[in-house]
Amino acid sequence: xxxxxxxxxxxxxxxxxxxxxxxxxxxxxxxxxxLPVVDxxxxxxxxxxxxxxxxxxxxxxxxxxxxxxxxxxxxxxAGEYVHEHGRRVREVMTPDxxxxxxxxxxxxxxxxxxxxxxxxxxxTRKGRLIGMLTRSDMMRVVAERGHALPPLKxxxxxxxxxxxxxxxxQPWLPGSPVDVTVDNGRxxxxxxxxxxxxxxxxxxxxxxxxGVSSVTNGIRILQLKFAED
Amino acid sequence: MFVVNVMMxxxxxxxxxxxxxDAIRxxxxxxxxxLPVVDxxxxxxxxxxxxxxxxxxxxxxxxxxxxxxxFLFNAERLASEYIHDHGRTVxxxxxxxxxxxxTELTDLESAAKxxxxxxxxxxxxMRGDRIIGILTRAxxxxxxxxxxxxxxxxxxxxxxxxxxxFEEVQQAQWLVAPLLDIQVKNxxxxxxxxxxxxxxxxxxxxxxxxxxxxxxxxxxxxWIEPLSGAVILSPGEEKTPKIITLH
Numbered sequence: 001x002x003x004x005x006x007x008x009x010x011x012x013x014x015x016x017x018x019x020x021x022x023x024x025x026x027x028x029x030x031x032x033x034x035l036p037v038v039d040x041x042x043x044x045x046x047x048x049x050x051x052x053x054x055x056x057x058x059x060x061x062x063x064x065x066x067x068x069x070x071x072x073x074x075x076x077x078a079g080e081y082v083h084e085h086g087r088r089v090r091e092v093m094t095p096d097x098x099x100x101x102x103x104x105x106x107x108x109x110x111x112x113x114x115x116x117x118x119x120x121x122x123x124t125r126k127g128r129l130i131g132m133l134t135r136s137d138m139m140r141v142v143a144e145r146g147h148a149l150p151p152l153k154x155x156x157x158x159x160x161x162x163x164x165x166x167x168x169x170q171p172w173l174p175g176s177p178v179d180v181t182v183d184n185g186r187x188x189x190x191x192x193x194x195x196x197x198x199x200x201x202x203x204x205x206x207x208x209x210x211g212v213s214s215v216t217n218g219i220r221i222l223q224l225k226f227a228e229d
Numbered sequence: 230m231f232v233v234n235v236m237m238x239x240x241x242x243x244x245x246x247x248x249x250x251d252a253i254r255x256x257x258x259x260x261x262x263x264l265p266v267v268d269x270x271x272x273x274x275x276x277x278x279x280x281x282x283x284x285x286x287x288x289x290x291x292x293x294x295x296x297x298x299x300f301l302f303n304a305e306r307l308a309s310e311y312i313h314d315h316g317r318t319v320x321x322x323x324x325x326x327x328x329x330x331x332t333e334l335t336d337l338e339s340a341a342k343x344x345x346x347x348x349x350x351x352x353x354x355m356r357g358d359r360i361i362g363i364l365t366r367a368x369x370x371x372x373x374x375x376x377x378x379x380x381x382x383x384x385x386x387x388x389x390x391x392x393x394x395f396e397e398v399q400q401a402q403w404l405v406a407p408l409l410d411i412q413v414k415n416x417x418x419x420x421x422x423x424x425x426x427x428x429x430x431x432x433x434x435x436x437x438x439x440x441x442x443x444x445x446x447x448x449x450x451x452w453i454e455p456l457s458g459a460v461i462l463s464p465g466e467e468k469t470p471k472i473i474t475l476h
Binding site: 001006028050051076105106107110113117119135136138139140141142143145146166170171172194195197198200201202204207208 | 249250253254256257262280282283284285286287288289293303305307308309311312315316317321331341348352392423
């Protein structure tokens with residue numbers, strides 16, 4: 001699957017010279033928690049998100065006035081707000097954001113998000129900003145796409161073959177000491193493995209096959225104790 | 230100030246055996262990135278977050294280690310990854326207990342340290358092994374910033390009233406509960422936060438007034454009028470509302 005299959009192909013941006021007030025207003029209006037920041041030519045120069053505000057607020061908790069947060073805490077702080085609302089986006093944003101191309105595999109996007117601890121990736125087409133991909137989008141697509149491993153034919157024999165084939169490909173189960181029987185879509189697993197996780201994984205594998213209505217897990221776990229364990 | 234002053238006194242949770250689709254729908258509906266997982270008795274058994282769905286077979290991002298790596302990673306670890314990336318119930322995908330949590334009496338500084346240490350944005354608030362609320366990073370920082378006001382331990386009756394108010398607020402579909410904060414003292418409620426139009430402000434006041442036990446409602450809500458870009462702040466102690474227009 002590619003980035004373009006999961007991203008939101010809409011871009012709401014804010015200019016780096018606009019005020020924090022404008023940026024917050026946009027975020028609330030469009031109910032988004034992150035905005036790509038662009039320069040006068042429309043090129044991407046940064047990312048602004050709730051995290052940036054929270055980080056600044058955390059640094060400032062020694063002082064009591066961070067006026068531009070009055071959007072979220074009106075009333076008493078309104079006075080201070082008037083002074084601070086002129087602060088520019090470029091002072092608060094995270095510069096040089098990571099991006100991903102629309103034709104990149106989702107796997108790449110997942111790796112970037114994981115290693116950089118980010119939850120939001122601007123998507124580009126030939127270097128131009130065309131959309132946004134967030135962790136939330138990845139999660140949404142997981143829900144939208146069911147997953148089932150379809151055997152070639154839906155019969156019990158085909159299901160059994162398919163399961164055995166899948167099992168033989170798994171690096172977590174070297175050799176295949178597993179016995180599989182299928183009766184009207186109901187699978188029974190028998191055999192012995194060395195760890196409970198292998199037993200559980202076998203159950204997951206069998207359960208995910210199209211046509212399987214239930215899995216009875218009769219796999220036994222052999223207790224082996226080694227000196228280092 | 231303590232967790233009890235600032236937490237959301239309710240928690241959206243999911244059962245460990247629920248299908249992941251239900252969990253995802255719940256998270257998207259309430260716009261939350263972390264979901265505490267409970268067993269049939271209601272005890273906390275794990276936490277499910279958005280990040281748990283980065284590696285999944287449905288979107289082609291499952292972790293595939295080649296067979297020859299089988300002797301570098303042990304079979305147990307590989308099998309666990311398989312379950313995580315292919316399993317269809319919440320307990321297959323969640324991060325299992327022990328979960329980082331706080332109690333109502335945890336002070337805010339300790340709570341902040343925990344979030345920083347573990348790089349998390351959400352702490353379940355526990356009473357025994359039951360979740361009774363959630364403390365988020367955003368509300369924590371807001372509270373620390375407002376620490377100019379002293380906030381004594383609330384009376385039990387005020388705390389219960391706050392809980393009942395939040396229950397009502399949560400049930401009102403037209404409200405986004407996380408954008409509001411409600412404090413109760415001696416039965417007097419004070420609401421602050423953001424709404425999208427002035428009718429919402431009126432409606433919230435009416436809703437809170439009607440909760441049994443509430444003696445009065447003061448509003449410090451701000452609303453943002455999208456067309457003109459004006460931010461209108463409630464009068465608070467002043468007689469007329471202050472209107473600030475942004476260009």
